[in-house]
Amino acid sequence: MDFYLPIAEMSANIFIFLGMGAAVGFLSGMFGVGGGFLMTPLLIFSGIPAAVAVGTEAAQIVASSVSGAIAQYRRRNVDFKMGFVLLIGGIAGSMIGVQVVRILRQIGQFELFVSLSYVTFLGIIGTLMMIEALNTMRKTRGGKQVSARRPGQHSWIHGLPFKMRFHRSKLYISAIPPLLIGAFVGFLSAIMGVGGGFVMVPAMIYLLRVPTNVVVGTSLFQIVFVTAATTIMHAKQNQTVDIVLAMLLMIGGVIGAQFGAVAGEKLKGEQLRALLAGLVLLVCIRIAYGLVVTPNELFSLGSVFGGH
């Protein structure tokens, strides 16, 4: 069954996008990640314009994160004060990101920028995760107990001004690092069409030393609001949010996530992380290949923006 996508301006088979949503939803349910970093490249590979893929995926992430955020809130796993500081940074970063998208589209370099960002981030995160997961697997095989949280060390972060007390996280640190982390994640969210959990969670654990039980809830809280703001700004500035496409992805995604969560329970944490790292690296390699291989067609056509 074909459906005309109003913003992407193309006719698409709805089952392809439902299936794509379900497949990514399955993986995100299994690994407990948002899935934006998989969905946006998939959408671009399937012919959706990069800017529409990024804008639409922001809307889908709102849908897939909101239920998780509410569940975390009920379990009192959200540090609201920390969340607000991250959110203020996040919205500022997202505003900059949306403008950057507009400018890069005008000069025809948006696709390149998205690809390079994906290769960089997926490459770094995938490699780090793979190393960490393999080390954990080796250690647990050796019978040693692995502690997730390292003892608090004093670093340069503790020398910064504007200190705030974050009760829920049991932290007394400067507001500058969470603001910057939030801004960076908001920026990534706007230009890459991701929630940014893959940057936010490690940054909170390793840089801010937020307790792990609060990390997921707080980052989800921030992701819901930042992606919501990003969606609205993309719609306002770039008109690149395709609500029909977003709906298809949401429906597929929530169904896939249910099955993924069940499948995920059958695997160990480090096995899951190793699998996820492998997947991340595969996507990274696929995008890098697209940048390096000689294209069949050197020419491309673009619209002229700004003359509505």
Place this chain on the structure above:
Amino acid sequence: MIADTTFPRPTVMAATLAFAVLLIMAVPLISSRAQVGPTPAGQVTAPTANKPPAPASDGRPAESVEADVSTRAVAVTSSFTGTEIIVFGTVEHSRQPTPESGYYDVAVIVDGTPTPIIARRKSNVAGIWINAESLRFEKVPSYYAIASTRPIEEVAEPQILDQNRIGFDSIHMKVAEQQSQMAPANLAEFRRAVIRLKQKEQLYQKSDYGVAFIGRSLFRSTISLPANVPVGPLITHTYLFRDGKLLSKHTNNVVLRREGLERYLHSFAFDYPLLYGIFAVLTAVAAGLIASTLFKRGSH
């Protein structure tokens, strides 16, 4: 006395003769202009579109073409997957003995709204393929389909085709002024790339034997509008040729309109972008909440 009356006779005769000569010279000039001669502006050769030309010199009424389109308004709805329109017409005062005689050539062109586009060429920079050189066109037809009774380059001379923008080689592409100093060879390459890419998207189409006579004067042609056809007005031009001469031309209009949900969503997104964004977020939140109550379990 006689001399008085005869004396002016040669002058009168000379004047009459000169007038007659002028008239004889002028008539073919006028009639040839009416038939094939291009106007200085390089526009349509037929004197006025959709009107039959003056009778030909041999006394028989001149042929002219009249055409219409099967669908004057195409609705682009949410289930739009492309459509076909039929352009059909007749040759008035047809002289061809049978439909198969090939006495006339007909070319049907469907032309979309000219829009500005940018063509970009990738270059390898440090191992990565990057959009480097670009050329901005002020106006390129968003859609262009041509169907003819035989390959269009066999029908008439390039000059005539160019004047009427018939065929891919004659599509009018206006380069943005600030880039008009680009080398001609490079320009031609960009031009070919635009045609190639548009063809790949099925937005430029060519059908060499796409017009068929089904009677001595009746002909028809099927033009397909793909799902990605740019929404806007289309103009169909029907040209009648005989022996490489353009005899007549007819123009019709087709309207492509967004309708139903598709129209509503599109104008919502572009006319009220802020509200549309908020609506998208509310939809997403609702979808997430419905999903979590349906499955009684958060995905995290």
